[in-house]
Amino acid sequence: MSLKSKKIPRVLIVDDEADILELLELTLVRMGLEVVRASGVKQAKERLDSESFDLCLTDMRMPDGEGLEVVRHIAERSLDVPVAVITAHGNLENAVAVLKAGAFDYLSKPVALDQLRTLVTSALRLPGQSEFKKGEESVLLGSSPVLAQVRELINRVARSQAPVHISGESGSGKELAARLIVEKSSRHGQPFIAVNCGAIPENLMESEFFGYRKGAFTGAEKDREGFFQAANQGTLLLDEVADLPMAMQVKLLRAIQERKVRRVGSTQEESVDVRILSATHHDLVACVQQGRFRQDLYYRLNVISLHMPSLREMREDVPQIANQVLERLRGSSTAKFSAEALRELERYDFPGNVRELENIIERALALCFDNVIAPVDLQLMPLQSAQGEVMPGGVGKYPLTDYLDRIERDAILEALHQTRFNRTAAAKILGVTFRALRYRMERLSITDKDNID
Incomplete structure (x- = not known):
């Protein structure tokens, strides 16, 4: 077990029931840990103020208070x-409350000793504060206030096992934020599985998420793990989670709450230890109100919210981010931005955010003269007036790539509106595959917000 230091880790256990304390202490001592008892909230606070601990396990309800008081x-x-809290079995509200208050994780009664040992091992792998912030600046560049808030929240949620929902526009770096959370967490050396929920055919979802047994269906020639088994001991990112069909939402909720999954074709459940992160560019609250997303699953995934800002919200950081992207893409070239080009980038709205910025710079590298990127090399999309007319800075059919993108975008939106944003039906009208349509929608920053029906 990788521990925080060479000394024997000390664990404070808090409960008013002597037999529970005895069980916890016996289990932890067998793991080679030093255990200190507290019989209630008051004694726990006194111990925490006067002694040093590497982990705290506390019951939820005690005669002199609640475990939430210890967490706070x-x-x-x-x-x-x-700190981890032991709650009554099946009490989802308590579990969510302790995670929001800052608890590392929770356990349900009756306590399963294998889950207890897994939790303790994970908690003692947490990096220290000095190690925790190491390398952070190299991933999230910029000094804007909004980005500073994102960094601080990532630091805090990384030290928990709480589910985190990451929102933000397409291309704003939601998966990057998820990876940063994992790198700073106790699961940093464990599997990280990112799943695009919208790219999996509905009839394959259950087998993809939970795995299957040999012979479960035609073509199932051998046992296969699902995403949950592959992410065991690690983290599972549910990207574009709003695209999950309702039937799969029910099964996913149960897997998250019970921490168990059943493979297709199997009669046995198997335990999994997976931290869940989710992301989408949709407004999940609106999806719940429209009946497209289960409210109970929303509350289970959205224990902690993290919003990734768009480039429009952090314009002062655009030059620094652009230079970093340029350095990564230019290879052995010495290409650089002119001052005018950087000012143009800072003024631009970036509907596709960082992903669009990367495309713009890659194109500019191919077009620039004498290794200096000028404003004309950026070929930025022209600004649009309130009436949709092209404003000075770009007219008519030029640049050609922008003109063709506008035609493609209009054709896709027309097909989507005809089918009430049914992407499968729209793909058939357009004569492309569903996957190709998804790619084009991402590239052109077409989202459900464009659905004007």
């Missing part, structure tokens, strides 16, 4: 002590 006490004093 640790948070208020900025103690570097992960």
Whole structure:
């Protein structure tokens, strides 16, 4: 087990029932840990203020208070002590409350010793604060206030097992944020599986997520793991989670709550230890209100919210980000931006965010003269007036690539509106595959917000 230091880790266990304390202590001592008991909230606070601990396990309800008070006490004093709360079985509200308060994780009664050992091992792998922030600046560039808030929230949620929902426009770096959370968490050396929920055919979803047994259906020639098994001990990112069909949402909710999955064709459930992160450019609250997303699943995934800002919200960071992207893409070239080009980028709205910025720079590298990228090399989309007319800076059919993109975008939107944004039907009208349509929609920044029906 990888521990935080060479000394024997100390664990504070808090419960008013002597037999529970005895069980917890026996299990932890067998793991080679030093255990200190507290019989209630008051004694736990006194211990935390006077002694040093590497982990705290506390019951939820005790005669002199609740475990939430212990969680808040640790948070208020900025103690570097992960805390887990033992809650009543099936009480989702308690579980969500303790995670929102800053708990590392929770356990349901009756306590399963294998889950307890897994939780303790994960908590003691958490990096220390000095190690925690190492390398952070190299991933999220920029000094704008909105980006500083994102960094701070990532730092905090990484030290928890709480589900995190990452929202933001297409191309704003939602998967990058998820990877950063994982790198700073106790699961940084474990599997990270990112799944695009909208790219999986509905009839294959259950077998893809939960796996299947040999002979479960035609073509199932051998046992196969699903995403949950592949991510065991690690993290599963549900990208574009709003695209999950309702039937799959029910099964996913149960897997997350019970921490167990059943392969297609099997009668046995198997335990999985997976932290869930989710992301989408959709407004999940609106999806719930429209009946397209289950409210109970929304609350289970959205324990902590992280919003990735668009480039429009952090214009002062655009030059730094652009230079970093240029350095990565130019290879052995010495190409650089002119001052005018950087000012143009800073003024541009970037409907496709960082993904669009990368495309713009890659194109500019091919067009620039004498290794200096000028404004004309950027070929930025022209600004649009309120009436949709092209404003000065770009007219008519030029640049050709922008003109063709506008034609393609209009054709796709027309097909989508004809089919009430049914992407499968729209793909048939356009004569392309569903996957090709998804790619084109992402490239052209077409989202459900474009659905004017």
